[in-house]
Amino acid sequence: MKKIGILFGQENTFPQAFVDRINRINPPGIFAEFVSIDKVLQGADSGYAVIVDRISQDVPFYRAYLKNAAITGTAVINNPFWWSADDKFFNNALAQKIGVPVPRTVLLPSFGLPDNTADTSFRNLVYPFDWNTIFEYVGFPAYMKPYAGGGWKHVYYLEDKEDFFQKHSETGQLVMMLQEEIDFSQYYRCYCIGGKDVHIMPYNPKNAPHQRYQSDFNGSQAxxxxxxxxxxxxxxxxxxxxxxxxIAVRGEVPYAIDFCNPAPDADINSIGEEHFEWVVETSARYAIERAIKQKPGKDNLTWGKFVQRTPKAVKKTDTAKSVAAKKSPKKSPAKKQQKEK
Incomplete structure (x- = not known):
């Protein structure tokens, strides 16, 4: 029997609906439950074929638990190793690399010194920064937001450079990004599950939080x-x-604004019944799919194309041959002739 577990915190509606949906589908040899942890021994099997992670971004203990589960064969949704390495600034750079439009964005050093550092810790950092070039590149008005994290925390709207300097001084040790404002005519929030199923929801970040999904944007089919x-x-x-x-749409160009949300809001009270039904059904069936494919003791994580890339000309067999060649160098023609005699 394979178990699918969901690891969660303060949210209420989605976890229960997710578990109930899987058990209602009742796939042979598979059932779902809330994850239960009473000990974490190094390298010990978690007992789960699949774990859906909804909380480890806030609880380091859970992140460590999930990495241990992954190394023993659990398919963790999302990959805890990649989630630990990712950030919003890198995401923007990757999007630009693969041709997805994103706002012009600059990474900023924290206003306050990080713990256990001093001025001498930043000998490689030119001060003052080249603010004129940065402001010319991004333009005003602009947004300033943390390079990591989410939930609209510590997001600032900036009118001009004076506004920037005043508000940046309030950010303490946070590492921030300065980002071009996209004056949008349409805005959408899009679920993506399994890297294959997409659900587009009209969304307006200018509305109060409880009204953001009550939007009537209606874009073309194209x-x-x-x-x-x-x-x-x-x-x-x-x-x-x-x-x-x-996604913020300016003209007919869709700009990816924020796409580092691996534990996105899925509460029926905020997203509404229609969107809730889609995410419960799609995530339940995807978790079942992952449980069926899961191989005990193997790496069952999803690794994105960015980290999958390897030199195409080098194969494992080629590498093995080159290692063998180094261990057993070819004999010179003279030595070969001596041996034949």
Whole structure:
């Protein structure tokens, strides 16, 4: 019997619905439950074929538990190793690399010194920064937000450079990004599950939180196709099994604004019944799919195209031959003739 577990925190509606949906589908040899942890021994099997992670971004203990589970064969949704390494600034650079439009963005050093550092820790950092070039590149008005994290925390709207300097001084040790404002005519939040299923939701970040999904944007079929393609490309390159991508449309160009949301809001009270039904059904069936494919003791994680890339000319067999050649160098023609005599 294979178990699918969900690891979660304060959310209420999605975890129970997810477990109930899998058990209602009742796939042979598979059932779902809330993850239960009473000990974590190094290298010990977690007992779960699949774990859906909804909370480890806030609980380091859970992140370590999931890495241990993964190394013993659990398929963790999302990959805890990649999630630990990822950030929003890197995401933007990757999007630009694969041809997905993103706002012009700059990484900023923290205003306050990180713990256990001093001025001498930053001898490689030119001060003051080249602010004129940065401001010319990004333009105003602009947004400033943390390079990692989510939930609209510590997001600032900036009118001009004076506003920037004043608000940056409030950010303490946070590493921030300065980002071009996309003056949008349409905005969408898009679920992506399994790197293959996309659900596009009209969304307006300018509304109050409880009204953001109450939007009536209605883009063309061509725009929806372009958004879907961009969402799929981003998640396939990043390797996220469960994520949302926020898209701001300026003109007919969809800009990816935020796509590092591996534990996105899935509460029925905020996203509404229609979107809730889609995410519960799609995530349940995807978890079942992963449980069926899961091989005990093997690596069952999803790795994105960015980290899968290897030199095409080098194969394992070629590498093995080269190692063998180094261990047993070819005999010179003279030695070969001596041996034949």
């Amino acid at each position: 725009l929806m196709k372009k958004i879907t393609d961009h969402v799929l490309a981003l998640n396939q390159y990043l390797g996220y099994d469960f994520n949302t991508v926020e």
